[in-house]
Amino acid sequence: MKRVYIETFGCQMNVSDSERIATSLSKNGYQMTSDEADADVVILNTCSVRERAEHKLYTRVGEIRHSGRKKPVVGITGCVAQLDGETLFDKIAGVDFVMGTRATGRVVNIVDAAFTQRKRLVDLNEREDEYDWTVADTHRHSPYVAFVPIIEGCNKFCTYCIVPFSRGREKSLPATEIVAQVEKLKSSGVKEVHLIGQNVNSYRPTSNEGLDGFEGKSAFTRLLRAVAATGMDRIKFTTSFPRDFRDEIVDAIEENENLCNWVHLPVQSGSDRILERMKRGHTISRYKEKIDRIKKSHRNIALTTDIIIGFPGETEQDFEDTVSLFEYCEYDSAYIFKYSPRPGTPAYEMEDDVTPADKTLRFLKLQETQKKIEQRIHQRYLKQVLNVLVEGRSVRTENGYTGHSTCHKVVNFVSDEASLGEVRNVRITEIKSNSLFGEVAR
Numbered sequence: 001m002k003r004v005y006i007e008t009f010g011c012q013m014n015v016s017d018s019e020r021i022a023t024s025l026s027k028n029g030y031q032m033t034s035d036e037a038d039a040d041v042v043i044l045n046t047c048s049v050r051e052r053a054e055h056k057l058y059t060r061v062g063e064i065r066h067s068g069r070k071k072p073v074v075g076i077t078g079c080v081a082q083l084d085g086e087t088l089f090d091k092i093a094g095v096d097f098v099m100g101t102r103a104t105g106r107v108v109n110i111v112d113a114a115f116t117q118r119k120r121l122v123d124l125n126e127r128e129d130e131y132d133w134t135v136a137d138t139h140r141h142s143p144y145v146a147f148v149p150i151i152e153g154c155n156k157f158c159t160y161c162i163v164p165f166s167r168g169r170e171k172s173l174p175a176t177e178i179v180a181q182v183e184k185l186k187s188s189g190v191k192e193v194h195l196i197g198q199n200v201n202s203y204r205p206t207s208n209e210g211l212d213g214f215e216g217k218s219a220f221t222r223l224l225r226a227v228a229a230t231g232m233d234r235i236k237f238t239t240s241f242p243r244d245f246r247d248e249i250v251d252a253i254e255e256n257e258n259l260c261n262w263v264h265l266p267v268q269s270g271s272d273r274i275l276e277r278m279k280r281g282h283t284i285s286r287y288k289e290k291i292d293r294i295k296k297s298h299r300n301i302a303l304t305t306d307i308i309i310g311f312p313g314e315t316e317q318d319f320e321d322t323v324s325l326f327e328y329c330e331y332d333s334a335y336i337f338k339y340s341p342r343p344g345t346p347a348y349e350m351e352d353d354v355t356p357a358d359k360t361l362r363f364l365k366l367q368e369t370q371k372k373i374e375q376r377i378h379q380r381y382l383k384q385v386l387n388v389l390v391e392g393r394s395v396r397t398e399n400g401y402t403g404h405s406t407c408h409k410v411v412n413f414v415s416d417e418a419s420l421g422e423v424r425n426v427r428i429t430e431i432k433s434n435s436l437f438g439e440v441a442r
């Protein structure tokens, strides 16, 4: 039996794709291995959002080729594969096949062919209609947490982003299929699902089937309610796009305890001028209105964001506006990135005029601001009881466990009696920089 090692870079959608690739190969006579040295096939599932992720790929293929072990078949899939196609054969020596983001349903054909045909193989074609979105329990990244794609691709074309090119246009999955998947996951012991997509609020299936009878102006809100009605313990969703984020989403969270109290709402800049250059389609005042609604909720909704520092044309004042926005929003956490131009995007044609030194200074300043905000926010969790899904053993403490709260905080705690996969009430007793510590509440 041939063994396959898959390495995944990037976002949850890539993790989910890798899970389905593993499911499909296992059903067809291949065996997954976590030992790269033992593999007959190495698949690198790539990300092109950041320059560094792309460079890592080149390094990894080099390492695999020069490791001195048996030479495995090497395949590149994911966003870099979709964008670069067969040019990858020239860029990186030792690649046997290139498979685009929508070709994962044909992975068995391409891997089989790589063993029988002595030629380079490429599949960048569209997804087949009958594509199977399910993941076998054994190939999920966690036995208790599952990613459920609800929409793929993006139509927004923010000027810095490569996703609409690497993942194609938006395509929503039928609600009936999503709900059936969640029900199946529930019966196999999964406690938390993440409804995922580049922009989940744009969810717009071709048919209303499965959504009828659920309240909401947008299909996404109706879907949230339909998924909540399955009785799945915890439901999270990501990523939301500010322009499409409606107040009724917060209404749905307030009405359904199993819709978790966490919203990830990337703003990318605190300056209207830069948002316009980014073609984000929203203003800071509209964004703040949405934040106000979220903050007003009795569910204590945790708020996280993504931000780009040093976008072309960003002045000191634009940056200061971002710092002010952070103070206003009091994010629970923020992913702060320094801008790097991605070939093929409109922003690539703009002058990258913020110097690397200024990008670093602004990055450090915003990081420091966010650190102080987090310290403030985390103090609010002290003595609170959080509902934690026990996802693993903590390596640092005996009888230590780790998991996420409904508000998506990492919580570590010590217990003699907790079991993996259980949901526990944990009283927070200590705050550390990136996580909370506590004890099981009696």
Ligand code: SF4
Pocket (backbone or CB within 6 Å): 154, 155, 156, 157, 158, 161, 162, 163, 164, 198, 199, 241
């Ligand atoms: S919404 Fe903008 S940033 Fe997000 S995936 Fe689409 S184009 Fe990229």
